[in-house]
Amino acid sequence: MVLKVLHPYLDECKVAFVAVANKAFDAANANRMICIYRSLPSAEDQKVLAYGCLGLQLEQGQSTTDNSLDKIIYGLCHGYRQVLRSSDIPHIFHDRDFIYMLRELRFELMNLNETEEANIREITPLSLLRALEDNFNGVRVEEFDRLVDIFATVVGEKCYEFRSLIDEKQQCRRNIPTILRNSMKLASARRRLYGRYKLIIDESNDESAVRLLFQCGILNSDPNQTTVFRMSDFPDDIDNDLRHVEILSNIKLCMETGKTILMINTGRIHGALYDVFNQNFSIMANEESRKTFSKVAIGPKTVDVVVHEDFQCIVHIKRSEFKDIPAPFLSRFQKYSFSISDFYLIQLRELSSEEQKLMRDIEMKTRSFIDHFGKEYFYGFNNDTLYSCLLSLIKRNVQDELYLSNIHENYNQLTIQSKAFIEQDINNKKQCFLFYIISKLLQLASPESMIFKLPTFDESTSRLLCQNYFYQQEHFNIENFLDRLISTSTSVINDNELNMNENIEQKLSNINITKKLMIFTRTSSSIMSLNKQTKNDLFRKNDEYDGMEHVGDKVNIVNLVSHGYD
Known part of the structure; x- marks a missing residue:
């Protein structure tokens, strides 16, 4: 459709025209040009590509002792082809992932001295594992293990030491937060050669991965360092070009100042950042400075934007949306999968053995309670619900070390009401944590x-x-x-505590404040019709409790249903 405007120019052959496409053109366009179809690279083509990405000539690999380097490169190429054919691994990897893996291995292979002469070293099993972690991730743990086994087996046929990865990968493998954190901190020289922007695949449907990125310190919550861009799916926002231009202008500013950006549900503007994601940069340098530019489409114009060396980009997508994302888009990023359960197990392993045993006992007893009560009776319960509750008990101190928190560190303005239930025996830490989680689960149960x-x-x-x-x-x-949500209540503090604690306000100030809630309720016409004008009918003055009148002053109602949104 778009190429129709080019027909007169193509027919008259007055304009040079080269098109690159992922799909064949229709007959009306194809018969106006010479069409060349690129076949899949042969084994020999792939080997030449591998040598080029490693910065080597074919003769260099074959001249090493026992041709060991040539055997490793052959194994890498053959292993990659097996990964593409494997039915056990999702087909989300492409040539670009393989190329960037080789570029990363180039740093291990080449030792550049001050005269920039390359001394050839070796590709080791550990360096291969690190390159696979960075460039062939984004799959589940068992799928990644299978991927490593394929490379280790194929390369190990020629170089036996690589077979050690099959048995030792569990001890050597880094967890996803560590991989991502190290990748974000790459030196500029390494980032220019093999660093790509990041794609976070969220296994949950509630953007839990976003919270985990900040919680584990991968992203800094300081707005001067990190900016989050989130787009809504309301009808008035989907085709709002003005809003799109505003977001792109802010992204442009972040690129120039070297901020890290996190993009959530921003698929509608990804096309405008094609060159940025592709890292298709233009470089202008002299003896004093070096500037990098990339093109960004803002509205009807395409502008050159300075890309600061510290600029980082993270794109967030849900696993449920993953199958609809085109392959060329996926290959532009380093891919990482985030889930609550994996993140909990990672943090659990950093606790002491005694605390790990305590948490496993709590998990086992909580599962027993859930099975007895019936998970179908808990609204919104899924596989991550329990792990989310358990994860909230693990805190990070000022030394950035993980520890199992005290029960008093976990109360908020709602759960503090259950203090008497939770602290049946304050000296029994396991019981306190167990009752704390059970109390949170009961919040999801219906009266019936x-x-x-x-x-x-x-x-x-x-x-x-x-x-x-x-x-x-x-x-x-x-x-x-x-x-209860918006007021500070002392109703849970008994008389003895009031007498013993002179500074009760300080004690209450230590309670965590919950700011986001989801309420499951029956369909009610009075609730569905609430708006700014009728909220006083809900928060009416009660003769028995005169304090209720202040609630309406602190609550604002945005009723999307009454505005026609579903």
């Missing part, structure tokens, strides 16, 4: 399910669960619930 399941527990347990759910949590009155 509680009435149905409570008789299945023993009498003492049933009484505790009943008291926590019906008396210490709020499941029946949205006004009371919001009052």
Whole structure:
């Protein structure tokens, strides 16, 4: 369709024209030009490519002792072809991933001295594993293990020491946060040769990976260092060119100042950043300075933008959207998969053996409770729910070390109401954490399910669960619930604590503040019709509790349903 405007120029042969496409043109366009189809590279072509990416001539590899380097390069090429054919590994890798892996190995292979003369060293099993971690990731752990085994087996047929990766990869392999953190901190020389921007594949559907990036220190929450760009899917925003231009202008500013950007749900503007993602840069340098430029399409214009050496880009996508993303887009990035469960297991391994055992016992007992109660009775429960609760118990101190927190560090303005239930025995840390997680799970249960399941527990347990759910949590009155959310209450501090603690305000100030909540409720016309004008009907003054009137002053209602959005 777009090429139709070129027909007169192509017919008259007055304009030189070269087109590169992933698909064949239709007959109307194809018969106006010579079409050349690029076949898959042969084994020999791939070998020549590998030598070029490693900065070698064919003669150099064959001149080494026992032709060992030539054998390794042959194994790498053959291993890559096997990965592409393997049914056990998702077909998300392409020639660009292979090329960047070879570029990374070039740093291990070449020792550049001050005169820039290259001394050929060796490609080691560990350097191969590191290159695979950086360039062939984005798959699940078991799939990556299979990928490493393929390379280790094929290269190991010629160089036996590489077979050690099959058994030793578990001990040598880095976790995803470490890989990503190291890649983000690459020196500029290495980044220019083999560093790519990052693609985060979120295994969850609630953008949990974004929170994990900040939590583990990969991204800095300082707005002077990191900017998050997020686009909505509301109808008025989808085709809002003005909004797109605004976001692209801000991205341009981040590129010039060397910030790190995180792009979430920004697929509609990816085409404008084609050259940036592709790292198709123009360089202007003299004896005093060096500047890098890339093209960005802002509105109807394409402008050259300075790219600061410290600029980093992370694109976030959901695993559920992964299958719809075109292959050329995927190959532009280093790909990493993030999930709550994997991240929890990574942090668990950094705790002491005693704390690890404690957490495993808590997980086992919590799973027993979930199986008995029935996971179908917890709204929104999925495979990551339990791991998310367990992960919240692991904190990081000022020395950047992980530790198992104290129960008092985990209360917020809602869970503090369950303090009496959680701290049945304050000296029993395992029980406190177990009851804390159970209390959080009960927040997801409906009153009907509680009435149905409570008789299945023993009498003492049933009484505790009943008291926590019906008396210490709020499941029946949205006004009371919001009052708990936005107000600081001392109702959970008993008289003894008031007498013992003179500075009760300081104690309350240590409570974590929850700012985001999702409420599961029945369909109600009064709720569905709420807006700014009718909120006073909800937060009406109650004769028994006059303090309720202040809630309406602190609550604003944005009702998307009443505006026609689904």
